[in-house]
Amino acid sequence: APNIHVQLNSEVTELHGDHHLESLVLENSDGEKTEMNITNLFTFIGAKPCTEWLVGIVATDEKGFVCTGPGIDEEELYMCDIYTQRKPQSLETSIPGFFAVGDVRKGSVKRVASAVGEGSMAVSQVHQFLGELKAIEGPLQA
Known part of the structure; x- marks a missing residue:
């Protein structure tokens, strides 16, 4: 469409407007700044999950997205009392009680x-998990 302009290798550094978006400042990879009069903005920040810190902790796919629920391979599950009784909940990772939601999760639709x-x-799944802990260990300590 002629009214859509894709700005590659750019970063939005400022947004301006009193009651709605009126303009923004873009900075390109050379450090050059440009102010643009604009009233609509769609950003796509990429599809990299930034989960390097989780490698070796929870199961991730080859791109780094966190595996949850039935998408976790059996051999990647942290075997404990809970996972001997049930499979991971839909948003639970390979570690019981460790949940992933949104863009970081493998198979998510990548929408706010x-x-x-x-x-x-x-939240509901965390409550279920805490109930299971209480049943296994007795009353939780504050």
Whole structure:
């Protein structure tokens, strides 16, 4: 479409407007800054999950997305009392009680609305997990 302009290798460094977006400042990879009069902005920051810190801790796929629920290979599960009784919940990782939601999760749809929904689902799953812990270990200590 002629009214869409893709700005590669650029970073939005400033947004301006009193009641809505009126302009922004872009900085390109050479450090050059450009102010643009604009009222709509769609950003795509990439598809890299930035989970390097989780490698070797929880199961991830070849791109670094965190595996959850039925998408976890059996041999990657941390075997403990809970996982001998049940499979991981839909948002639970290879470690019981460790949950992943949103863009970082393998198979997510990479949309804000679904990430928010997954976050609210995770609350319910955390409560289920805590109930299981209480049943296994007795009353939780504060």
